[in-house]
Amino acid sequence: GAVVSQHPSWVICKSGTSVKIECRSLDFQATTMFWYRQFPKQSLMLMATSNEGSKATYEQGVEKDKFLINHASLTLSTLTVTSAHPEDSSFYICSANRGNSPLHFGNGTRLTVT
Amino acid sequence: AQSVTQLGSHVSVSEGALVLLRCNYSSSVPPYLFWYVQYPNQGLQLLLKYTTGATLVKGINGFEAEFKKSETSFHLTKPSAHMSDAAEYFCAVSSSYNTDKLIFGTGTRLQVFP
Numbered sequence A: 001g002a003v004v005s006q007h008p009s010w011v012i013c014k015s016g017t018s019v020k021i022e023c024r025s026l027d028f029q030a031t032t033m034f035w036y037r038q039f040p041k042q043s044l045m046l047m048a049t050s051n052e053g054s055k056a057t058y059e060q061g062v063e064k065d066k067f068l069i070n071h072a073s074l075t076l077s078t079l080t081v082t083s084a085h086p087e088d089s090s091f092y093i094c095s096a097n098r099g100n101s102p103l104h105f106g107n108g109t110r111l112t113v114t
Numbered sequence B: 001a002q003s004v005t006q007l008g009s010h011v012s013v014s015e016g017a018l019v020l021l022r023c024n025y026s027s028s029v030p031p032y033l034f035w036y037v038q039y040p041n042q043g044l045q046l047l048l049k050y051t052t053g054a055t056l057v058k059g060i061n062g063f064e065a066e067f068k069k070s071e072t073s074f075h076l077t078k079p080s081a082h083m084s085d086a087a088e089y090f091c092a093v094s095s096s097y098n099t100d101k102l103i104f105g106t107g108t109r110l111q112v113f114p
Helices: none
Strands: A004-007 A010-013 A019-025 A032-038 A044-051 A067-073 A076-081 A090-097 A103-105 A109-113 B002-005 B010-014 B019-021 B024-027 B031-038 B044-050 B056-058 B064-068 B073-078 B087-095 B098-104 B108-113
Touching: A004 A090, A010 A019, A019 A032, A019 A090, A019 A109, A032 A067, A032 A076, A032 B098, A044 A067, A044 B098, A076 A090, A103 B044, B002 B087, B002 B098, B010 B019, B019 B108, B024 B031, B024 B073, B024 B087, B031 B064, B031 B073, B031 B098, B044 B056, B044 B064, B044 B073, B073 B087
Parallel strands: A010 A109, B010 B108
Antiparallel strands: A004 A019, A019 A076, A032 A044, A032 A090, A067 A076, A090 A103, A090 A109, B002 B024, B019 B073, B031 B044, B031 B087, B056 B064, B064 B073, B087 B098, B087 B108
């Protein structure tokens, strides 16, 4: 069964609004979660590493003020796309490491900004 | 630095035919290598991984991959394709020192014809 739950699976919002995406680890604690972005027919690009109880680590070129990450508990990380614009439309995927296992991925969130 | 190159963005095979998806990597440190499968609008599911030890790795759904250090390759194969294998396949690399940070290839879309 799924070990990482992502919500919502899809969302449509108007330009200028903010959208929050949740990533939950089920049945295990994840001190670190990862947020990826995937453009159509392209690969996954790591956006940031979410660290429980501390600031997220952003990859080069990712605007930290645009993509707010909060990892307030050991089972939940959130990604908020602030003041969304059409170019932010994408597929966002989170992942978490369950002990020594490879990363487990959520089912992704398709964001469409109109 | 690490990188992954997947040769062929699209591969088409007939049902029952051999599947071969190519992946070459670049890594300055001992690599960990992964193959993931992604179905439309879903997250990624791990097919198999190579960390250390046996270079021929067997995964789920009849897939296997062989780590060839001399060729810096980790090609994915399946002896007989099934219609349900149609999906996007991603090769990924991480280092043995930071196994959580995955670098993905651009993906290969596998089509299976009856």
